Amino acid sequence: MKIPIHRNEPQGIIKNLFWNQQQKIAPYLFIAPFYLLFVVFMGYPLISSLVMSLYEMRGFQSRVFVGFGNFTDLFGDPIFWKSLRNTAYFAVGTLTLQLPIALLLAILLNSKFVKGKNLLRLAFFAPVLVAGVFVAIIFNLVYDQRAGLVNQEFLLFGKEIGWLNEENYVMPAVILTGVWQWAGFNMIYFLAGLQGIRQELYEAAAVDGANWWQAFIHVTLPSLRPVIAFVFVVSMIGSLQLFDLPFILTNGGEPADAGSTIVMYLYKNGFQFMRLGYAATIGWVLFFIIAVISIVQLKLLGIFRDE
Amino acid sequence: MFRLPIDAESFPLGKGPMVMLILFFISTLFIFGRSEEQGEDLEFWIFANTHYEEYQARVPIFEAQNPGVNVQLINFGGTMHDKLLAAMLSNFGAPDLVEVEITSIGRFLKGAIDEVGFVDLRPRLESEGWMDRLVVSRFTPWSYRGRIFGIPHDLHPVVLLYRDDLFKAAGVEMTEIETWDDFIAAGKKATRDLDGDGKVDQYAIVLDRRTESDYFSLLLQQGGGFFDADGNVIIDSELAIETLEFFTALFNEHKIATSVYGTWHGDPSNFAAMQDGKILSILAPDWYVGILKSQVPQMSGKWKAVGMPAWHPGGRRTTTRGGTMVGITKQCENPDRAWELLKFTYFDRPGLVNRYETTRIIPPLKAAWDAPIFKEPDVYLGGQPLGELFIQLAPDLPPRYQNPYWSEGADLLNDAIFAAVTEKQTPREALTDLAEKVRALMAKDRGRWGDM
Known part of the structure; x- marks a missing residue:
């Protein structure tokens, strides 16, 4: 033209x-x-x-400059620390329980011996498609003290455990729910990673006399390193941002803030207590925590390494 | 023949985008043209389904009586309060009328009193003589510093709902119970291990130790509260401490109370425990009876109701729990018209009778109480006229003073109650700590803004 x-x-x-x-x-x-x-x-x-975060709101129109006052208040706030502990508990539980389960499922679905892979893939992935709110409602019934599936059907514990009613059981209940919902999602990443590993590497390992465990340790895991790093970081960030599941499951973090998380505390301060400056401060502290942990993780997993 | 200045072939991105662009322009013209043609719009936000259904059925009558007025009812469900908060913060997009739940109103009262986003309805209520026609104590949850920001939708008096058959089997006649001391004595008889396995099979009462709901109801019954009428913290008063001591003793000393199963009284687990006969009584507001009827219809005929046991002979036999108000926002362009709609939905006798029929909610308008429906026998309660009992108790409803710090206070109160019942702190320690925290928060804010 x-x-x-x-x-x-x-x-x-x-x-x-x-x-x-x-x-x-x-x-x-x-x-x-x-x-x-x-x-x-x-x-x-x-x-x-x-x-x-440098101001505090009062009502809908007034605000006053408080400098780093919100930050100093936050570091002296016991509910913030409790929420941080709960969030860390969930993150550690997720990483140590959910990721190995996801990897195991991926290995099973990648093996030649498992039949009906498509159906199983769909079945494991399906929980991701359910909105967090509905997952929480469903698991509210599952953990039901008297009529719930866990206490009624498994009877593993010999007594009616108040999963959502007793401080010590609240976070384990939230972690298990998270595993149910997200293990299938992470499984897909691992599966994609496993399918990308060249077969020749396994053949070479077999020629060198490696058994399946040695092949897993020396071939599979190193080859999956970028995927593991990605899933690790994304799961960690997701865990630190946990909100809807415990909010509904524990009715706002009760009892005694045992189910409170950082984002839940942020929400409460911002929307329920109308302390928007304080809520923004929590948001920025969370941002720094996520940034630092992510950088450390990526460093430890060797993502910044030149190869 | 008329030809467009551009044809589909020469349109930059082809036919599809051209069609979409034309549709966009036509629909924009239609939408803007349509709103121009309509008369006056009144937007009314609601968060409860039952309220929405009630108003949806009645709004056409209002529109017929007020030609040119178009009422838009919007039911946002549980997220409504957050949307309202955002609309008030941005000073844009709030409705004309809105219903607000009792535990949420505090956050809307923060800041200088003139900055509150609701219209003060006191002048209208007083000039039209509505104050005397409603239960006056019920204005306290919606009032602050002398202004009334909302009209009560309900009263929510509380009764003691009990299993007459199981109490009678334990040799207790609940109609003879007058005070909490009587109840404890009766509860000790009724709380039993029926099969001799060393575990209690039935508890005299179920109470929520996770949240403030039951404890605070008992405190209100005594005339106490978290804040007094002047906004002072009184949750560490001797009355509040004694009430928490009584509350914890029901679990730990008298051992006649069981903690609510699940996360609240409306949890399926709690209903299952009721059906198993594990729970013999519960403190029930009017709305809770409605929930029981819909969620546990198979228990019809098993419950009966009496006024709550009093703290001393001749004392108050009820309290209040929960509630909703309707308010007119300051963003409303025609508060007079909104006031008319408010009166139509809240003060209209046939509408209030219909409300009781569908939800069992007792209206605050005293003139509606003589309707025959309130005297009708209630099948769910074995023929007992429940409405009559509620109306008999309603005039004695305790005040519940509202405060901008209620949300923070209630959150901490939940923790204090749990700490006391699980014996991590004594009731005195738990409430003293709580009161100190809330006072410190208020003092810090006063230091920043002065007394607002």
């Missing part, structure tokens, strides 16, 4: 300028929508919440 050039008219000079510059301008125009959306929906709220 020919571009008309108007050399001698006054408007033509402007058009010429535009067309001369267009190669420089065009890339910026193409990426502008992303940056525009980023600034409106991410950049502005981020900066705004950072500013908000």
Whole structure:
């Protein structure tokens, strides 16, 4: 297509300028929508919440500058520390229980000996498709003290355990629910990783006399390192952002804040107590925790290593 | 023939985007054109399904009586309060009328009294003489610093619902119980190990030790509260401490109370325990009877109701739990019209009778109480006229003073009750700590903003 050039008219000079510059301008125009959306929906709220964390709101219109007052208040707040402990408990429980189960399921579904793989894949993945709110409602019935599936059917514990009624059982109940919901999701990542491992590596290991365990340790796990790192970091971030499941399952973190998490405490402060500055502070502290843990994890798992 | 200046082939991205663009313009014109043609809109936000269904049936009558008025009822369910908060914070998008739940209203009262997002309804109530026609104590949950920000939807008086058959089998006639001391004596007879396996098979009462619901109901019955009428913290008063001592003693000393099964009184687990005969009585507001009827219909005829045991002979036999208000927001452009709709949904006798029929909720409008429906025998309670009992107790309803710090306070009160019942702290320690925390929070805010 020919571009008309108007050399001698006054408007033509402007058009010429535009067309001369267009190669420089065009890339910026193409990426502008992303940056525009980023600034409106991410950049502005981020900066705004950072500013908000230095203020405290009172009602709908008044706010006062408190500097780092919200941060010092937060570090002396026992419910924050309890929520942080619960969140860490969930994260550790998730990583130590859910990820090995997900890997095990992936290995089983990747083996030649298992029949009906598609059906099993669907069955393990299906819980992810259920909204967190419904999962919480379903598991409320599962953990029911008298009529619930766990206490009624398994009778593993010889007594009516108040899974959601006694402090010590609340977080284990939340962790088990999380495992049920997300193990299948992580299984898919591991499965994709397993299918990407070259068969020749196993053949070479077999030639070297490696048994299945040695092949798993020396071939499978190192080959899965990037996938493990990704799943680890994503699961950790997801765990630290835990909210809807315990909020509904424990009726807002009760009893005695045994089910309270950081994001739940953030929500309560922001929306129930109308302490928006304090809630923004919790959000920023959570951001730093996630950032530090993620960097440490990636470092430990060797993702920054040059190979 | 008319031709478009551009055809589908030469449109930059082809036919599809062109059709979408044309549809977009047509629908935009339609939407904006339509709202221009309509008369006055009144938006009414609701969070409870039963309320929504009631108003949905009655709004056409209001619209017929007020030509040109179009009422938009929007049921947001449980997320409504957060949406309202966002609308009030941004000063944009709030409805004309909105219903607010009793545990949520506190957060809307934060800040300077003039900044509260609801219209003060006291002048209208007083000038039209409504104050005397409603149960006056029921305005306290919706009032702050002399202003009334909402009209009560309900009273929610509480009765003691009990298993007459099982109490009688234990040799107890519940109609003879007058005080909590009487109840403890009766409860000790009725709390029993029936099969001799060393485990208690039936408890005289079920109470919630996870949240403030039962304890706070008992405290209100005594005339206590978390805050007094002037907004002072009184949760560490001798009355509050004695009430918590009594509450914990029901579990730990007298051993006649069992903790609620599941997470609250409406949990299926709790209903299962009731059906097993493990629970012999429960403190029940009017709305809870409605829940029992719909969730455990198979227990019809097994329950009976009496006024709550009093703290001393001749004392108050009821308390209150839960509640909803309707308020007019300051973003409403025509508060007069909104007030008319409010009166139509809240003060209209036939509507209130219909409300009782479907939800068993006793209305705060005293003029509605003489309707025959309130005297009708209730099949679920073996023919006992439950409405009559509620109405008999309603005038004695205790006040429940509202405060902007209620949400924070209630959250901490839950922890204090649990700590006391599980004997991690004495009731005195638990409530003293709680009161100190809330006072410190209030003092810190006063230091920042002054007395607002």
